[in-house]
Amino acid sequence: MKIKEALTLISALIITACSGAHHFNSEESIMEYATYIALDDTPQGFTAHIANPWKKNRLLHSYRFTTSEPTRYSFSTTGNTVNIPLKRVIVMTNSLARLMVELGVEDCIAGVCEPEHISDSLINARIAQGTIAACGNSMYPIIEKIMELNPDAIMVSPFEETGYGQLEKLGIPLLECADYMETSPLGRAEWIRFYGRLFGVPERSDSLFNEISTAYLNLCQLAAGASTRPKVMLETRSGSAWYTAGGASTIGRMISDAGAEYLFADNKNSGSVPLSFETVYERASQADVWLLKNNGNTKLTYDLLEADFKPYASFKPFKTKNIWVCDVHRVPYFELTSFHPELLLSDFISIFHPEIFSDTDYTMQFYHPLDLD
Numbered sequence: 001m002k003i004k005e006a007l008t009l010i011s012a013l014i015i016t017a018c019s020g021a022h023h024f025n026s027e028e029s030i031m032e033y034a035t036y037i038a039l040d041d042t043p044q045g046f047t048a049h050i051a052n053p054w055k056k057n058r059l060l061h062s063y064r065f066t067t068s069e070p071t072r073y074s075f076s077t078t079g080n081t082v083n084i085p086l087k088r089v090i091v092m093t094n095s096l097a098r099l100m101v102e103l104g105v106e107d108c109i110a111g112v113c114e115p116e117h118i119s120d121s122l123i124n125a126r127i128a129q130g131t132i133a134a135c136g137n138s139m140y141p142i143i144e145k146i147m148e149l150n151p152d153a154i155m156v157s158p159f160e161e162t163g164y165g166q167l168e169k170l171g172i173p174l175l176e177c178a179d180y181m182e183t184s185p186l187g188r189a190e191w192i193r194f195y196g197r198l199f200g201v202p203e204r205s206d207s208l209f210n211e212i213s214t215a216y217l218n219l220c221q222l223a224a225g226a227s228t229r230p231k232v233m234l235e236t237r238s239g240s241a242w243y244t245a246g247g248a249s250t251i252g253r254m255i256s257d258a259g260a261e262y263l264f265a266d267n268k269n270s271g272s273v274p275l276s277f278e279t280v281y282e283r284a285s286q287a288d289v290w291l292l293k294n295n296g297n298t299k300l301t302y303d304l305l306e307a308d309f310k311p312y313a314s315f316k317p318f319k320t321k322n323i324w325v326c327d328v329h330r331v332p333y334f335e336l337t338s339f340h341p342e343l344l345l346s347d348f349i350s351i352f353h354p355e356i357f358s359d360t361d362y363t364m365q366f367y368h369p370l371d372l373d
Contacts (some may be wrong), residue, residue, distance in 0.1 A: 030193065033186040033213070036060075036178050039194055044068040045084055046197050053181035054160040061176045065197065082153065082173045085200030090146055090154040092138040094118045095338035096177065099192065102208070105199040110149045113138040119332045146170065153198075183270040185250045185257070185341030186213050192339055215342040216257075219349060223259030226353045230288035232260045233280070233317070237309055241274035254341060258348035263287055277311065289351060290317035291367065293326045293333070300325055301371045323370040324351055333366050 029038040038049045045066040052058040065084045088110040091097045098120050100106050106122060111133040118124060126132040133149055136142040138157065143166045146154065153173040156164060157180065164174055175198070179191035189212050196205020232255050234244045245251040246269025247262065255262040263284045267273055294300045302321070306313045317323050326333055337344045343365045350357050350364060 031190055033184060034179075034182060034190040035184070035187055036181055037191065037194060039197075041197075041202075042066075048194060050176060050178055053158075053178055060158060060178060063175070080173065082175070084198055086152045086198050088149065088151045090135055090141070090149065090151050092141070092154070092156055093177070093180075094120075094335050096155055096195065097123055098332070098335040099195060099339050100199070103192075103196055103199065103201055103204055105201060108199055110151045111135040111146065113141055117334075119335060141167070143167070143170070146172070180338070181270070183248050183250060183253070185254050185345070186216055188250060189213070189216075189339050189341055212340060212342055216345060219342060219345050220257045222356050223257060223345075223349050223353060226259040226356065228353070229259060229261045230352050231284075231286070232262050232289045232291060232352070233284035233287040233315070234262075234264075234290075235292050236305075236312070237277060240276075242277055242280045243272045243274055244280065246270050246273045250341070254345055254348060258345055258352050260289070260348070260352040281311070281314075285314065286316050288317065288320075288322065290315065290323040291326075291351070292323065293328050295328055297329060299371060300327075301373055303373065305370070321370075321372070324367040325370045326366045327368075331366050337366070 028040045030041060031037060031039050036051045036053055038047075040047045045064070045068070048063045048065065050060045050062070052060040062080065064081045066081060067084055069083075087108055089108055090111045090113070091100065091109055092113045094112075094114070094117050097109060097112055097118060100109055101120055101122055106126075109123065109126075109132050112118060112123065112127070113135050114137060115124070115127050115134045118127075123132060127134060133145055135145050135149075146167070147170060151172060153175050154167060155177050156167070156174050158176045158178055167174060177191070179188050179194075182188035182191070190209055192205050192209045192212075193202070196202050196208075234251070235242065244264055245262075247265040247267040248270040249272075252262050252265055252267075256265065264273070298304070302318065302323070305318070305323070312318055328334065346357075346362065347365050347367050350362055351367060
């Protein structure tokens, strides 16, 4: 495909707005849930057109991936051609690194950023052995190390109005992985199909996603039959602000899918929203369930929570002892839930509607009741 043809194809893609998302509407795309990527299989590879999550009707990047001819890469948002399957890549997120292990393509990981946040034992063993290199911080990677590794591509996470600095000048394909901007749980998980095609395992990735989506939808059906919809609040204060998930976020939608009422569901943001304590108290003081994440190394208890901020004790879930906590330093929450939303949905349903799993031996994956002492 020549540049002119590629641009014609890009212009034919229609970006529409739906629930705050700007997504591609392509009849040829194989994607069913993802809103920021149109993926089209071709006889000698595939094309991927990625929408800009921050600018309506704008393209973030367009790629043509081919198995047929050697290519020369230069960074631009349109017309990039990249050879596949990729054999050596730099991975900048721990969730993608773990997914690559699950897809059986861990040998393709040449380097990772922020290895201290990776919990996968296989990857950590290879980092210790030196077969996977540590490449610094994802925001400030070690350029010399990346050049030394000479990867086929660098898997980067795009941010609004932010470039990639020296990485753009290396002549190494930068693959913009915008999966984290998807606003539905299955939308983000469906990017598995994109990553599988990059490494030559499309059947494996399609099969994995089908298993995940089937499990997720089956769980939604179970939750839909619940007779109650408990009211749910999230997180705690951080400094002067209380950061909670927007109503259009994957977590906000997942709470609804689990048969509960998210108390900030009417907020149209898809990311984290800073609120005042007064705003949260007015809306959530009578919540039924409180879910929070503990980022520290100390075991969190009701006493410690109250000692941190005494007004926490005035919330109904504190009084009824219905607070659930996820210790993110002990469980691979961020690594697993990105591409396995069915696991987190199972936890939510077990918390909101324990009767649904009462006849099973279900074990919580991420959350546990906040310790009394």
